[in-house]
Amino acid sequence: MPFIVSKVNIAVTLEQEQTLKERLGKAIELVPGKSEKHLFLSFEDNCHFYLRGQNSRPLAYITASLFGNEDHGGFAAFSAEVTKNYRAVLGIAPEDCYIKFDDISSWAVGGKFMDRRMFRWQT
Numbered sequence: 001m002p003f004i005v006s007k008v009n010i011a012v013t014l015e016q017e018q019t020l021k022e023r024l025g026k027a028i029e030l031v032p033g034k035s036e037k038h039l040f041l042s043f044e045d046n047c048h049f050y051l052r053g054q055n056s057r058p059l060a061y062i063t064a065s066l067f068g069n070e071d072h073g074g075f076a077a078f079s080a081e082v083t084k085n086y087r088a089v090l091g092i093a094p095e096d097c098y099i100k101f102d103d104i105s106s107w108a109v110g111g112k113f114m115d116r117r118m119f120r121w122q123t
Helices: 014-030 075-090
Strands: 003-009 040-044 062-068 097-104 106-109 110-115
Touching: 003 014, 014 040, 014 075, 062 075, 075 097
Parallel strands: 003 040, 062 097
Antiparallel strands: 003 062, 106 110
């Protein structure tokens, strides 16, 4: 299950959040084996960000945690799509949109433990 945490230093309306939710649901499909069906999202707005000592422009810091994709397939296309959408929806310039990827090798949900060695995605 992919988990995407979106942090921005500007206010986000519910309409903008809904639009991003829909677009992130489509963007995650660029990563093999991932879909909106299992996508977990979190949005945080009005964060206090400083870049190069300044907090004068809109910034985004996005963390995408993905299970079982250690070869990073689809990450480049996903990054381009997310960056495009944050510009279109929130007006954040591409050079101010940072995306961090976390490779999840194991986790648990519903009391069930999963390890990447148990799964092999077919593309």
